[in-house]
Every structure is written in structure tokens, then in C-alpha cells.
Amino acid sequence: xxxxxxxxxxxxxxxxxxxxxxxxxxxxxxxxxxxxxxxxxxxxxxxxxxxxxxxxxxxxxxxxxxxxxxxxxxxxxxxxxxxxxxxxxxxxxxxxxxxxxxxxxxxxxxxxxxxxxxxxxxxxxxxxxxxxxxxxxxxxxxxxxxxxxxxxxxxxxxxxxxxxxxxxxxxxxxxxxxxxxxxxxxxxxxxxxxxxxxxxxxxxxxxxxxxxxxxxxxxxxxxxxxxxxxxxxxxxxxxxxxxxxxxxxxxxxxxxxxxxxxxxxxxxxxxxxx
Numbered sequence: 309x310x311x312x313x314x315x316x317x318x319x320x321x322x323x324x325x326x327x328x329x330x331x332x333x334x335x336x337x338x339x340x341x342x343x344x345x346x347x348x349x350x351x352x353x354x355x356x357x358x359x360x361x362x363x364x365x366x367x368x369x370x371x372x373x374x375x376x377x378x379x380x381x382x383x384x385x386x387x388x389x390x391x392x393x394x395x396x397x398x399x400x401x402x403x404x405x406x407x408x409x410x411x412x413x414x415x416x417x418x419x420x421x422x423x424x425x426x427x428x429x430x431x432x433x434x435x436x437x438x439x440x441x442x443x444x445x446x447x448x449x450x451x452x453x454x455x456x457x458x459x460x461x462x463x464x465x466x467x468x469x470x471x472x473x474x475x476x477x478x479x480x481x482x483x484x485x486x487x488x489x490x491x492x493x494x495x496x497x498x499x500x501x502x503x504x505x506x507x508x509x510x511x512x513x514x515x516x517x518x519x520x521x522x523x524x525x526x527x528x529x530x531x532x533x534x535x536x537x538x539x540x541x542x543x544x545x546x547x548x549x550x551x552x553x554x555x556x557x558x559x560x561x562x563x564x565x566x567x568x569x570x571x572x573x574x575x576x577x578x579x580x581x582x
Contacts, residue, residue, distance in 0.1 A: 329405035330416075330453055331388070335424065336399050337435050343398075344424070344440045346449055352388065352403055381410075395421040398435065412456060419452045461489070461543065468573050469544075470496045473566075482562060483533060484549040490542055507549075536563045540570050 331352045335344040347353060382390045383406065391413055393400045400417045427445055428435060473485050473496050486504065487496040497504045534550040536559050546567060550559045 328454065328457065329408050330402055330413075331405075332403040333420070333449065333453070334401040334403075336401065338397055338399075339436065341436075343433075343435055343438060344445075346446055348450060348453065393417045393421075396425075398424075416453055416456065420449055423448055423452065462574075465573055465576070466495065469570050472569055472573065473498075476566065481550055481554045481558065482548060483551060485566075486547040486549075488545040488547070490539070490544065495544070534559060536560070538563060538567055540567055541574055543574070544570070546570065 328349050331347070331349045333344075333346045333348070334342050336342040380392055384390060384403075387406055388403060389406050391402045391404065391410070393402075393414060395417070398421070400420065402413055402417070404413065424445075427433070427440075427442075433440060469487065473487060476482070476485055476498075484498045485496070486494065486499070486507075488494055494504065499507060532552045534552050534554060534556075535547060536550065537545055537547040540546055546563070548559070548563050548566065550562075
């Protein structure tokens with residue numbers, strides 16, 4: 309049996325990030341022995357987990373002796389970093405892109421620690437000796453890591469938002485408009501593909517920070533443009549590009565006007581299906 313075209317079932321989509329910025333997870337005990345490892349993206353395959361865990365254990369011990377505190381992050385170069393969280397008698401080590409913020413990573417690790425602790429108790433795992441490999445556990449932890457990077461979108465309302473932005477009157481002040489999902493995927497742009505590609509290279513770091521912690525950003529580009537952006541209902545990121553000569557108050561007025569219209573569309577009640 310087919311699904312009618314006007315069915316509510318086909319108006320929603322669970323959109324996930326094309327690129328995950330968390331690449332590897334390692335869990336190791338206080339002795340520096342890795343007891344669990346999970347490769348999420350295959351971009352940085354690490355065959356010898358024990359080298360990573362032993363390195364961090366030694367480094368944290370050395371740092372504690374010198375300054376009385378433990379190191380938590382090491383920049384690896386190439387846009388990646390190693391981050392360690394201590395939970396009771398275990399260390400959780402993430403290899404991720406430098407753009408991922410501490411607060412988001414800590415929330416993810418707290419959820420992983422809860423599930424991992426339940427697994428250890430249920431299966432009577434000796435964390436001082438045993439290395440754990442369980443596909444079901446892998447799936448569970450991977451879901452926990454990917455969940456913050458996915459949201460449900462209403463396709464019909466999204467089309468209405470795009471139509472609204474297409475009708476937005478560009479003038480001497482407003483040079484462009486971009487709509488992204490909360491995971492940085494472009495939904496609409498008034499720029500052509502070449503321009504938007506170059507533009508997003510410049511703002512990618514700021515956009516991803518906006519997605520995680522900051523509601524609003526104001527900054528200038530190398531092309532003498534003023535960029536205003538705002539998170540809309542934790543679903544979208546709206547970016548308006550202005551001529552740098554515009555007054556801040558006028559740019560804010562334009563931004564809030566468009567944001568308000570988008571929110572009104574998102575919060576409008578569903579029309580009854582015929």
C-alpha cells in the first residue's frame with residue numbers, strides 16, 4: 309500500500325550530519341590500559357590504542373606533579389585534538405575536530421559513562437584487566453554520539469521558509485542570505501555554488517560554534533562585509549550578509565524581522581489534512 313502524497317508521515321525528516329567531527333573514542337583505566345575503543349569515521353584509524361592511553365596517563369600524571377592539576381586537552385595539529393574526561397576510575401578519551409566545544413563533549417561523555425557503567429556491572433567486567441568488544445555496545449555508544457547532531461525537520465514548513473527567503477528583498481544594504489540546519493548543512497543561499505563554497509570556508513568555524521553554544525554572532529569578512537547570524541529554534545542558523553557601511557541597529561532590525569517571520573512559520577499550526 310502506498311503512502312498518500314499529503315500524508316503527515318512524509319512531511320518529516322530526521323536529518324543527520326554528513327560529517328561527524330568526533331572520530332575516535334577510547335576508554336582506559338587508571339593504569340593506562342585501554343579497555344575499549346571505537347572508530348567512528350575511519351579518518352584517523354588508530355590500531356594501537358594502548359599507546360594513546362599510556363601517553364595520556366603519563367602526561368596527566370606528570371602535569372599533576374608540576375602544577376597540581378590534570379591536563380585535559382592536547383592539540384594534535386591538522387585541526388584535531390585529544391580530549392580526556394575522568395569519570396570515577398576511568399578515563400574517556402575523544403579524538404575530535406578542534407571546533408567541537410567542551411560543553412557538548414562533556415554531555416556526550418556523561419551519557420556514555422552511564423551506559424558503559426551499566427554494561428560493566430551487568431556483564432561483571434573487570435576494568436583492570438579485560439578489553440571489551442561488543443557490537444551491540446558499539447551501536448549504543450555510536451547512537452549517543454550521533455544524537456546531538458541530528459534533528460527532526462518539517463519539510464513543508466521548510467519549503468515555506470525557503471520561499472520566504474527567496475522573496476526577501478536584497479538591496480544595497482543586504483548583500484546575501486544563507487539558511488543552514490543546526491548541523492551546518494546549507495538549505496538555501498542567495499549566492500551561487502562557487503561563492504557559497506568560499507564563503508562557508510571562512511565562516512565554518514563560527515557557524516559550528518553557533519550551533520553548539522552561541523545564539524548570535526557579529527563579525528566582518530575579508531571582503532568588507534558585516535555578517536549577522538542567529539540560531540532559530542535550535543533547528544536552523546540564519547546568516548545575513550550586509551555591506552560593512554550599514555549601521556548595526558539597522559542590520560539587527562533586518563535580522564530580527566526575518567527571524568520573527570521564520571519562527572511564525574515554524575510555530576504555525578498544521579493545516580487539517582483533507
